[in-house]
Amino acid sequence: MKALSQRRRHPLAAVALLLMGLMLTGGLYAVATTVNKAKADTTYSADDAHEGGKLFVANCATCHGMGASGSPDGPSLVGVGAAAVDFQVGTGRMPMQLQGPQAQQKPKQFNDEQTRQLAAYVASLGAGPAVPEEKYLDGQGDAANGGVLFRVNCAMCHNAAAAGGALTRGKFAPALAGVANSHVYEAMITGPQNMPVFNDANITPEGKRDIITFLDTIEANGSPGGADLGSLGPVSEGLFIWIAGLGVVIAFTIWLTSRTS
Amino acid sequence: MGDHSDGIPAGSDAVAKAGLHDVEKFQDPGLPPHRLRLADTDPWAAKRAERQVAILFGISVVGTLLFFFGYFFIRLDDTIGTLRIQNMLLGLGTAFAMLGIGTGIVHWARALMPDHEVSEERHELRSEADRVAAEKIVGDIIEETGIKRRPLIRNTLLGAVALAPFPAIVMFRDLGPLPADALRHTMWDKGTRLVRDPTGTPIRASDVTLGSAFHVIPDGLNNLHEGKLEEKAKAVVLLMRLDPSLLNPSKGREDWSYNGIVAYSKICTHVGCPVALYEQQTHHLLCPCHQSTFDLTQECKVIFGPAKRPLPQLPIAVDSEGYLVAQSDFHEPVGPSFWERG
Numbered sequence: 080m081k082a083l084s085q086r087r088r089h090p091l092a093a094v095a096l097l098l099m100g101l102m103l104t105g106g107l108y109a110v111a112t113t114v115n116k117a118k119a120d121t122t123y124s125a126d127d128a129h130e131g132g133k134l135f136v137a138n139c140a141t142c143h144g145m146g147a148s149g150s151p152d153g154p155s156l157v158g159v160g161a162a163a164v165d166f167q168v169g170t171g172r173m174p175m176q177l178q179g180p181q182a183q184q185k186p187k188q189f190n191d192e193q194t195r196q197l198a199a200y201v202a203s204l205g206a207g208p209a210v211p212e213e214k215y216l217d218g219q220g221d222a223a224n225g226g227v228l229f230r231v232n233c234a235m236c237h238n239a240a241a242a243g244g245a246l247t248r249g250k251f252a253p254a255l256a257g258v259a260n261s262h263v264y265e266a267m268i269t270g271p272q273n274m275p276v277f278n279d280a281n282i283t284p285e286g287k288r289d290i291i292t293f294l295d296t297i298e299a300n301g302s303p304g305g306a307d308l309g310s311l312g313p314v315s316e317g318l319f320i321w322i323a324g325l326g327v328v329i330a331f332t333i334w335l336t337s338r339t340s
Numbered sequence: 341m342g343d344h345s346d347g348i349p350a351g352s353d354a355v356a357k358a359g360l361h362d363v364e365k366f367q368d369p370g371l372p373p374h375r376l377r378l379a380d381t382d383p384w385a386a387k388r389a390e391r392q393v394a395i396l397f398g399i400s401v402v403g404t405l406l407f408f409f410g411y412f413f414i415r416l417d418d419t420i421g422t423l424r425i426q427n428m429l430l431g432l433g434t435a436f437a438m439l440g441i442g443t444g445i446v447h448w449a450r451a452l453m454p455d456h457e458v459s460e461e462r463h464e465l466r467s468e469a470d471r472v473a474a475e476k477i478v479g480d481i482i483e484e485t486g487i488k489r490r491p492l493i494r495n496t497l498l499g500a501v502a503l504a505p506f507p508a509i510v511m512f513r514d515l516g517p518l519p520a521d522a523l524r525h526t527m528w529d530k531g532t533r534l535v536r537d538p539t540g541t542p543i544r545a546s547d548v549t550l551g552s553a554f555h556v557i558p559d560g561l562n563n564l565h566e567g568k569l570e571e572k573a574k575a576v577v578l579l580m581r582l583d584p585s586l587l588n589p590s591k592g593r594e595d596w597s598y599n600g601i602v603a604y605s606k607i608c609t610h611v612g613c614p615v616a617l618y619e620q621q622t623h624h625l626l627c628p629c630h631q632s633t634f635d636l637t638q639e640c641k642v643i644f645g646p647a648k649r650p651l652p653q654l655p656i657a658v659d660s661e662g663y664l665v666a667q668s669d670f671h672e673p674v675g676p677s678f679w680e681r682g
Binding site: 277 | 377423424446453457516537543544551552553555614616618622624628631633643
């Protein structure tokens with residue numbers, strides 16, 4: 080400890096301290112954001128509509144109205160289908176925590192069984208998109224074709240590396256890493272929040288399977304060029320080179336022109 | 341040379357000479373006293389600095405070896421992992437090889453090489469004798485070439501020099517031709533089907549459900565052999581369906597949409613980025629480059645950002661088979677402003 084305190088006025092002490100701080104925060108952040116790969120249960124039967132109805136009255140009817148017919152605080156859910164419920168409740172977006180620019184992802188409020196019952200109830204109100212079949216969610220499609228479809232239809236909001244991006248007035252397109260394949264599929268067919276609907280006439284179920292395969296592939300392979308800095312392109316890369324790159328240049332300049340002891 | 345700028349440490353005590361009585365008059369303070377470094381006085385410190393320089397050069401050697409290790413001994417298989425390791429070794433090896441030599445030389449110069457200050461006086465910029473000599477050289481050249489006496493040589497030289505730049509003009513002309521009216525027209529025409537990007541399959545009006553967004557190219561674009569990207573860059577369209585009651589068409593545009601289905605150019609009127617971020621609840625279109633925001637319910641009027649003009653609308657209709665077709669080309673040039681746009 081004495082040796083350490085003697086060196087605290089060393090010219091490199093500030094640099095060392097800065098590096099330690101950066102590594103610590105970076106390390107903590109990496110631990111805190113470890114990918115949480117949830118596997119949604121997609122086998123689904125309609126027998127639970129009655130139980131789902133009870134759950135609905137207790138948890139959802141305040142905003143969506145009795146019989147899900149809508150109210151000034153929430154839209155009608157007639158015809159949104161089981162897929163919309165599985166997505167919104169399964170990712171924790173519903174029940175909504177507070178009114179805001181958009182519903183945020185948060186820890187799930189209902190377990191898989193209750194989610195299935197709620198989906199059964201909402202599906203019984205009117206025809207809508209169903210929970211997708213398992214064969215489109217296996218991630219065994221054509222990743223290259225999925226990449227083409229992703230870049231045409233999804234990349235403008237979700238970023239070419241699926242890292243997400245900002246929209247207007249506080250809304251944003253979320254990052255897609257760690258999102259369950261079923262939830263990606265359901266988001267495409269139901270168009271949650273401000274996302275447009277990509278129905279089966281626009282992108283075929285096989286095309287959606289390819290997109291999911293592409294997302295799985297880029298998530299599994301990581302960034303080929305090393306640290307991706309959040310895949311945010313020139314924003315984070317520019318910030319890095321301004322701070323780290325120029326910092327190194329300045330450090331070398333100071334070293335070159337300083338007097339030797 | 342002044343008596344205090346000879347670089348000898350013992351003679352540089354001019355600072356102390358400046359007495360308080362003549363503080364009004366500016367005096368050249370001279371160089372600060374020369375301070376000896378640790379390595380100048382202590383042989384052990386000099387030895388240590390020598391070792392440090394040697395270590396830095398050694399790091400350079402290790403870096404070069406690392407490079408060759410990465411290049412020759414990392415077997416590339418089909419996975420991206422080995423490529424990543426090899427790239428990292430090549431990069432780190434080169435960096436250490438260069439940095440080791442650079443930092444070693446700098447450390448050597450700073451710690452061990454003599455560091456006494458040296459002053460150099462400025463020379464007179466031009467002496468009269470030099471000027472006369474230079475003038476004589478130029479005069480001699482003119483005289484010896486005989487350019488004044490031989491007008492034939494002078495005139496042919498002038499002619500040759502005047503003509504020589506013309507090939508450059510012809511070559512730069514090949515950068516053209518000017519785009520003529522290419523900026524004003526796209527592939528869209530009466531009856532051109534709207535097809536999906538990238539598959540090229542036609543779209544039925546019934547396919548476009550409420551809240552949908554389709555990325556659209558004109559039929560036949562995929563069959564072009566030449567200029568496909570240029571045509572695509574002008575003709576791409578975003579197709580969306582809103583509740584028809586939300587559309588507020590201006591006079592003359594009432595029949596440009598079909599059952600709430602509208603088609604707008606995807607090229608931003610600011611600098612031409614693809615405006616494809618569609619928010620289906622607010623009916624806003626957002627440009628990712630500079631956040632220009634267009635309101636679909638007001639015929640894509642700019643409600644935020646640097647764009648100046650609304651996105652051009654493509655008039656659409658439905659043909660006898662139920663597929664969406666264009667009524668005509670865009671009624672105005674798509675994309676950013678240009679000089680002759682008017």
